[in-house]
Amino acid sequence: MNKKLYTIALAGNANVGKSVIFNQLTGGNQIIGNWPGKTVEKAEGLIEQEGIKIHVVDLPGIYSLSTYSEEEIVSREFIAKEKPDAVINVVDASSLERNLFFTLQLIELESPLIIALNQYDIMENKGLSIDFEMLSNLLGIPVVPTIAVRNKGLKALFEKSKEVIKNTKKVKPILYGKEVEEKINILTSVIQKEIDTFYPPRFIAIKLLENDTSIRAIIKNPDIIALAEKLKKGLIKIHGESPETVIISERYTIASRIAGQVTKKKGKAKINIGDNIDKIALNKITGYIILLGLMLLIFYGVFKFGSYFSELLGTSFELLKPIFIQLPLPPLVNRLLWNGFMIGIIAGITIVLPYIAPFYLILALLEDSGYLARIAFLTDNVMHKLGLHGKAFMPLIEGFGCTVPAVLGTRIMERDRDRFIAAILATLVPCSARTVILLGLVAVFLGPIYAIIIYALTFILIYILGRLLNRYIKGSPTGLVMEMPHYRKPVPKIILRQTWVRLKDFVYFAFPIIIAANIVMEIFTELNWVVPIANFFKPVMTNWLGLPPLAGITFLFGILRKELTLIMLSALYHTSNFAEILTPRQIFIFGFVTMIYIPCVATIAVFKREFGWKRATAVVIGEFLGAIVLGGILNQALRIFMP
Ligand SMILES: Nc1nc2c(ncn2[C@@H]2O[C@H](COP(=O)(O)OP(=O)(O)OP(=O)(O)O)[C@@H](O)[C@H]2O)c(=O)[nH]1
Ligand SMILES: [Mg+2]
Numbered sequence: 143m144n145k146k147l148y149t150i151a152l153a154g155n156a157n158v159g160k161s162v163i164f165n166q167l168t169g170g171n172q173i174i175g176n177w178p179g180k181t182v183e184k185a186e187g188l189i190e191q192e193g194i195k196i197h198v199v200d201l202p203g204i205y206s207l208s209t210y211s212e213e214e215i216v217s218r219e220f221i222a223k224e225k226p227d228a229v230i231n232v233v234d235a236s237s238l239e240r241n242l243f244f245t246l247q248l249i250e251l252e253s254p255l256i257i258a259l260n261q262y263d264i265m266e267n268k269g270l271s272i273d274f275e276m277l278s279n280l281l282g283i284p285v286v287p288t289i290a291v292r293n294k295g296l297k298a299l300f301e302k303s304k305e306v307i308k309n310t311k312k313v314k315p316i317l318y319g320k321e322v323e324e325k326i327n328i329l330t331s332v333i334q335k336e337i338d339t340f341y342p343p344r345f346i347a348i349k350l351l352e353n354d355t356s357i358r359a360i361i362k363n364p365d366i367i368a369l370a371e372k373l374k375k376g377l378i379k380i381h382g383e384s385p386e387t388v389i390i391s392e393r394y395t396i397a398s399r400i401a402g403q404v405t406k407k408k409g410k411a412k413i414n415i416g417d418n419i420d421k422i423a424l425n426k427i428t429g430y431i432i433l434l435g436l437m438l439l440i441f442y443g444v445f446k447f448g449s450y451f452s453e454l455l456g457t458s459f460e461l462l463k464p465i466f467i468q469l470p471l472p473p474l475v476n477r478l479l480w481n482g483f484m485i486g487i488i489a490g491i492t493i494v495l496p497y498i499a500p501f502y503l504i505l506a507l508l509e510d511s512g513y514l515a516r517i518a519f520l521t522d523n524v525m526h527k528l529g530l531h532g533k534a535f536m537p538l539i540e541g542f543g544c545t546v547p548a549v550l551g552t553r554i555m556e557r558d559r560d561r562f563i564a565a566i567l568a569t570l571v572p573c574s575a576r577t578v579i580l581l582g583l584v585a586v587f588l589g590p591i592y593a594i595i596i597y598a599l600t601f602i603l604i605y606i607l608g609r610l611l612n613r614y615i616k617g618s619p620t621g622l623v624m625e626m627p628h629y630r631k632p633v634p635k636i637i638l639r640q641t642w643v644r645l646k647d648f649v650y651f652a653f654p655i656i657i658a659a660n661i662v663m664e665i666f667t668e669l670n671w672v673v674p675i676a677n678f679f680k681p682v683m684t685n686w687l688g689l690p691p692l693a694g695i696t697f698l699f700g701i702l703r704k705e706l707t708l709i710m711l712s713a714l715y716h717t718s719n720f721a722e723i724l725t726p727r728q729i730f731i732f733g734f735v736t737m738i739y740i741p742c743v744a745t746i747a748v749f750k751r752e753f754g755w756k757r758a759t760a761v762v763i764g765e766f767l768g769a770i771v772l773g774g775i776l777n778q779a780l781r782i783f784m785p
Contacts, residue, residue: 149197149224150303153217153248154232155241156203157627159260161185162290162636163232164200167300171643172200173547174636175509176627177518177536179203179554182213184220189300196304199226202553207247212553215356221251223340227307229253230299235265235272235287236628239401245281246393249313252342254306257285258299263292264628269411277404282314291633315344318392321380325351325373329366336363351377351385416629420516429520436513440504445581445590448497452582455492456718462488478664481713486660489709490653493718497578499645505543506640510632514539519626528605529612530555534564541571543644545745548573549752562753563611566761569741569749570604572597574644575704576737583708584733587721596733603738603772652703659699659706663713666695672714682770687735688777689728700736702743707736727784731777739769 152160156178164172168187173180185200201220202213221229231248233241248255259274278285284302288295317323329347337346339360349357350370361367377385422428466480508514518525518535525535537551548568552561572580585593666672672695676683679694687693692714700707711732712718724732740762741749750758 146193147195147197148228148307149199149226150307151199151201151221151224151226151229151253152232153201153221153229154203155205155234155244156180158203158232158234158241159288159290160203160232161200163230163258163260163288163296163299164198165639166290166293166296168198170198170200171646173643174640175506175514176512176630177509177515178625178627179213179533179536179551182550182553184216205244207244207251218251221248221253222345225340226253228256228303230256230258230303231283232258232260234261235259236261236268236270238265238272238405239398242397242401243393245283246316246397249281249283249316250342250345250348252313252345254310255283255313256299256302256306257281257283258290258295259285259287260290262287262295263289264630266408267412269407269409271406271408273404273406277400280400280403281316291636316396318389318396321377322351322385322389322392325377325385329370329373332366332369336366337361348389352389353384353386416512419629423513423516424519429516433517433520441594442590444497444500444504444577445585445593447500448581449586451496452492452586455496456488459488459492474668477668478661481667481716482661482664483657485713486657486709487653489660489712489718490656493582493709493712494575494578494648494652494656494705497581498574498648499641501574501577502543502641502644503637505644506637507632510630510637510640512627512629515627524605527612528563528567528608529615530560530564530567530608534560534567537564538568538571541568541573542577543574544647545569545571545573545741546748549745549748552752559615562757563608563615565749565753566611567604567608569745569761569765570600570607570738572600572737573704575742578705579708579736580733583720584729587724588726588729592730593733596730596737599734600737652705655702656706656709659702659710660713663695663699663710686770686774686777687731689732689735690723693728693732697736697739700742701740704736704742707732725784727777727780730780730784731773734776735769735773737769738765738772740766 152164154160157176157180161172161174161181164170164185164187165174168189170185170187172185179202181200181202184202187198187200189196189198199220201217204214204217206214207218220226229248229251231245233245245255245257257277259272259277265272272287274285274287284306286295286299286302288299290296318326326344326347329350330343333343333346337343339346341349341357346357346361347370350361350366351374353374358367374385377388381388423432462484463480466484467476469476469479471479508517514536517539521535528534533554534552537548537554540551541548545568548571549565552564552568555561555564580593580596584596663672666675672692675695676691679697680691683689683691683694693711695714696707696710699710711720711723715723717723720729740746746758746762749761
């Protein structure tokens with residue numbers, strides 16, 4: 143090894159364990175879960191060892207190297223353009239045939255390859271065994287069996303990768319049938335002479351025969367296109383089918399032949415409990431009962447846990463106050479220190495943490511077990527009514543954690559229209575910050591049932607909006623259904639890590655914002671600015687929404703992070719007993735409006751990046767006006783029940 147910096151890319155089908163391997167190798171924080179399509183953007187990490195640096199890149203999971211979706215383009219271009227020194231093809235050993243279909247295409251990109259035969263445990267549970275040495279010989283690629291979640295085989299995989307980097311032996315092509323090979327060879331030899339791109343000539347030849355439009359677009363020489371057309375006609379004549387179909391089916395045949403050769407039945411498969419669970423979990427009646435029951439259980443569980451610890455922590459921190467007040471500091475500094483800095487920290491710890499920590503833990507459990515994907519299946523019907531297919535559901539569910547990855551996650555959808563609709567709806571899904579407000583304010587001071595009502599109202603709103611968007615944004619939904627992953631026994635280490643990744647984001651990112659916001663607010667108070675600012679909001683806040691004018695200020699801070707609406711409320715009134723400062727109707731309206739009034743800055747930023755500033759602005763203004771109008775109407779209507 144003579145360079146100082148090397149690149150290894152992880153590529154393979156979705157949900158095979160690429161991100162687990164990435165995290166294990168680099169200590170990275172990629173989102174892991176049991177459904178296809180979590181990683182939508184490549185992630186990078188660095189390993190430093192004995193004076194060399196290895197740059198590891200986690201690519202989105204894909205099934206082909208054609209350009210059907212954004213992830214496929216991301217992955218294909220990365221491998222072709224950046225020419226990583228080695229590509230680790232992560233393969234799900236428990237469904238070898240399907241995974242090899244992709245391996246065969248990777249080989250065509252001619253990068254130095256290693257196969258990580260991952261999920262080896264699951265394959266063995268199925269009563270299978272794979273002769274991995276034979277597989278290695280058949281493909282001409284090193285194969286290392288791994289169980290990523292238990293960190294097994296990863297060291298060997300890494301060592302093997304370094305070897306592959308060292309001896310840059312070219313992977314030999316896997317040959318198609320005679321007629322197809324003939325055509326590929328004719329095209330390749332012309333392309334070799336005429337064209338200089340980052341794609342290998344043989345790859346271009348195959349893709350031209352496969353009618354890949356984006357490859358066609360980079361071929362400037364019309365003679366080559368004409369030649370490709372002629373060769374395609376020749377293939378159609380022989381096979382009576384489009385060359386695309388012929389090539390795909392030959393690839394399948396090769397994949398299936400190799401998989402058949404190396405796979406042996408070893409023992410009896412362990413009874414697949416998953417299938418039995420699914421008989422109930424996906425059943426038309428019991429499925430929904432379980433779903434609803436589970437949701438209520440989670441809701442009450444998080445609420446009970448959160449409110450108990452919130453109070454416990456709150457009273458413990460109160461004990462600190464006398465110590466701080468007595469500090470021998472100038473009164474102003476003292477006030478800034480306690481009311482600004484300390485109250486900020488305390489608010490983060492007592493108001494937010496007790497709710498989001500268990501919430502994230504449960505989310506990780508649902509994600510990793512595979513139940514989340516079942517929810518997608520159960521709600522597929524509703525999704526179709528919204529003009530979205532099952533794939534849209536996973537990003538929406540991600541939205542319960544945080545809207546930012548939810549908006550990014552919509553990339554798994556092929557069409558811009560579907561993506562846009564899904565992303566708008568994702569901004570309305572109650573994220574963890576909003577859940578904190580519902581639990582910490584509405585459920586605690588009005589009662590859990592009211593929080594559930596606000597959840598329900600939000601879902602109805604999402605439904606109605608989805609139907610409207612579906613009707614008015616042109617195009618009809620494609621009928622793609624997400625594939626159902628197997629249940630997995632959650633691995634505690636992975637679950638805890640996943641929970642920590644999300645929580646860390648809160649601790650490192652949100653805490654400073656919360657503290658800064660509290661200090662700013664304390665400065666406002668010192669300068670006597672609070673009342674004038676609040677008065678500015680009065681017409682809308684008080685006359686229309688029925689809230690105290692000060693709520694306007696908290697909404698302003700809430701744009702930074704939604705939990706700040708609640709935290710600022712407690713900072714402004716110097717209490718976290720919200721029943722003292724808000725009437726029941728005000729609590730309800732406050733809860734409802736914060737649900738929808740605006741996406742937070744981080745969301746707005748990714749929305750702009752993904753869809754452009756025009757659409758982002760439209761969404762922000764739309765949601766803002768929608769919240770004010772609906773909140774006001776609700777306020778007037780509620781007068782009847784809650785004077
Ligand atoms: N039992 C078992 N589970 C595994 C293994 N490797 C990964 N998993 C699980 O497989 C699921 C998918 O893992 P990820 O690393 O998120 O998969 P990915 O390939 O990055 O998926 P995408 O980002 O969606 O393309 C998770 O639930 C992991 O816990 C393994 O070797 N054995
Ligand atoms: Mg991933």
